[in-house]
Amino acid sequence: MSDRTEGGEIYILQSRPITSLFPLPKEMPLAPLKTLFGFHVVQGILEPLTPLGAQTLQNVLAGVSTVFGGDYTYETQTAFPIAAERLWIDVTSILRSPRGHKAYPTAIKSIDPAVGQIFEKLLKDPRLAPVHKAPNLRTTFYTIKFLIPFIGRIIRYWQHPERGAERFFALADAEIAKAQAKSQSSGNLWLNLKNRAALWHDTRLIFADFVIPQGVSAVVASMAPFFGILQRFSKAIGEPQLYLEISRGIPHNVTTEMDLFLWKTAQDIQADTESRLTFADTDAFQLATDFQRGALPNIAQQAIAEFMSRYGMRGLGEIDFGRKRWREEPLHIIQTLQSYLTITDPDLAPSAVFEKGAEVAKLAAEKLETKVRLLRAGKLKSRLVRWAVSRYRPLAGLREAPKFFAIQMMGIHRQGLLESGASLVAENLLEKEDDLFFLKINELEEIAEKETVSAEIREKIRERRELRAREMRRKQLPRVLLSDGTAFYEGMRDVDNADGIFGDPVSPGVVEGRVRVVLNPHETQLQVGEILVCPGTDPAWTP
Numbered sequence: 001m002s003d004r005t006e007g008g009e010i011y012i013l014q015s016r017p018i019t020s021l022f023p024l025p026k027e028m029p030l031a032p033l034k035t036l037f038g039f040h041v042v043q044g045i046l047e048p049l050t051p052l053g054a055q056t057l058q059n060v061l062a063g064v065s066t067v068f069g070g071d072y073t074y075e076t077q078t079a080f081p082i083a084a085e086r087l088w089i090d091v092t093s094i095l096r097s098p099r100g101h102k103a104y105p106t107a108i109k110s111i112d113p114a115v116g117q118i119f120e121k122l123l124k125d126p127r128l129a130p131v132h133k134a135p136n137l138r139t140t141f142y143t144i145k146f147l148i149p150f151i152g153r154i155i156r157y158w159q160h161p162e163r164g165a166e167r168f169f170a171l172a173d174a175e176i177a178k179a180q181a182k183s184q185s186s187g188n189l190w191l192n193l194k195n196r197a198a199l200w201h202d203t204r205l206i207f208a209d210f211v212i213p214q215g216v217s218a219v220v221a222s223m224a225p226f227f228g229i230l231q232r233f234s235k236a237i238g239e240p241q242l243y244l245e246i247s248r249g250i251p252h253n254v255t256t257e258m259d260l261f262l263w264k265t266a267q268d269i270q271a272d273t274e275s276r277l278t279f280a281d282t283d284a285f286q287l288a289t290d291f292q293r294g295a296l297p298n299i300a301q302q303a304i305a306e307f308m309s310r311y312g313m314r315g316l317g318e319i320d321f322g323r324k325r326w327r328e329e330p331l332h333i334i335q336t337l338q339s340y341l342t343i344t345d346p347d348l349a350p351s352a353v354f355e356k357g358a359e360v361a362k363l364a365a366e367k368l369e370t371k372v373r374l375l376r377a378g379k380l381k382s383r384l385v386r387w388a389v390s391r392y393r394p395l396a397g398l399r400e401a402p403k404f405f406a407i408q409m410m411g412i413h414r415q416g417l418l419e420s421g422a423s424l425v426a427e428n429l430l431e432k433e434d435d436l437f438f439l440k441i442n443e444l445e446e447i448a449e450k451e452t453v454s455a456e457i458r459e460k461i462r463e464r465r466e467l468r469a470r471e472m473r474r475k476q477l478p479r480v481l482l483s484d485g486t487a488f489y490e491g492m493r494d495v496d497n498a499d500g501i502f503g504d505p506v507s508p509g510v511v512e513g514r515v516r517v518v519l520n521p522h523e524t525q526l527q528v529g530e531i532l533v534c535p536g537t538d539p540a541w542t543p
Helices: 039-043 051-068 098-108 113-122 137-159 161-182 189-236 254-271 273-281 284-293 298-311 331-340 350-372 378-399 401-426 441-450 455-471
Strands: 002-006 009-014 035-038 086-090 480-482 515-517 531-533
Touching: 035 039, 039 086, 051 086, 051 137, 051 189, 051 401, 051 441, 098 113, 113 480, 137 161, 137 189, 137 378, 161 189, 161 378, 161 401, 189 350, 189 378, 189 401, 189 441, 254 273, 254 298, 254 331, 254 350, 254 401, 273 298, 284 298, 284 331, 298 331, 350 378, 378 401, 441 455
Parallel strands: 515 531
Antiparallel strands: 002 009, 035 086, 035 480
């Protein structure tokens, strides 16, 4: 807005929409127009990323290019820029391809309906008109080379779904064991840091070598019959939501298993008088402190330690491996255990809820099969439903497994760098053991090579911590950002319900109860029966 003051009056000369207040990625030109989709929309992490955490994500995602014949690294990739210390995905090439131009807005609605609405509006912009390009022969060759074994894995998953799930977890465990063996300490501070910096480069192939060929094929093997058969036939019988009931109480889901293991931990505490009374009479902060000191009653200490041995590498905002993990900051887990200890109704126990969900899914599958049998060619269609259910349910739980694998691998790298950081603190070369996560990989390699931490490096750490503190105050993030500075924070609202409160539900249905707004799970406890409303979540919120 431009204004002028004359004779004690303020006159507005011109005004235009604000388009450039949100920071843009460095060195991104205004033209041609680029469309950036917020990674935070997908992962539910609104806080700024640590420098090494952001670079790690760029490294992991750039490695995906090797699947299709590319050779991008975190240094050469341009598809995942950083703005306001958050990661963005450049989807311009997808939106401007003829197929992507038509399909992407609809496809993205399954992730975020508001983003789908934004893209539908954006695609009317002539600057994003589809561009027809000749196919890249190299990319086509590598895509076919990838797809043949990929489809073969899907077929094997369909042939033996239970065995396929077991095979996936066995392969994942083997890869994790290899990474743990490589990360063992040598006893020498500088050699340890040099080795750990070198191992960091292995993160580039986490997706390309394992997650995509093994994990994504399992996800496709479950989702194809779910949407291709179960959803379609649910609509055909006039009950379009019925197929969703079949997704309840899914086995092999690592997030659900984590929650059930935490419930078992609470039961162990409940069964021991000393542990139960300690949790009832002590605040969560003190309990967390006592756990880290090994000062809880024996049963509670052992039960929580067992949980941490399995899941302690998880934590809020866990895709940023610069963020603290539960084993370093157990307050959230302690708070959840205290909430679980207040559950007296056996029907509300997580284990009971899971079992009930599995029973509901079984009944829904039987209902769908029965009603489909009444349709034309019903006998064949009912067999298809039975086949789809028998493939979907054993494999659907693997949807969370690829990310869990990646978090486990990053947890190994994080633990190693924390140990190096602690050694540098002991030598008075760093102030905090997590200072290394505020550096870039080339700076870590410089420290290891020179065997010292320069004043310049320490100043960079201080400046980046200050930048993170400033960015933590940012309350809103655009869902979509254009390279001309235009920022889209939300989709179009229903004018008939303009006064309502809108959000993105995590599942269909209607529920009534007390609402609790949670911005940080460390600062509050969700009570039984409450409806959670929050800016976004990741699996670490599950307990």
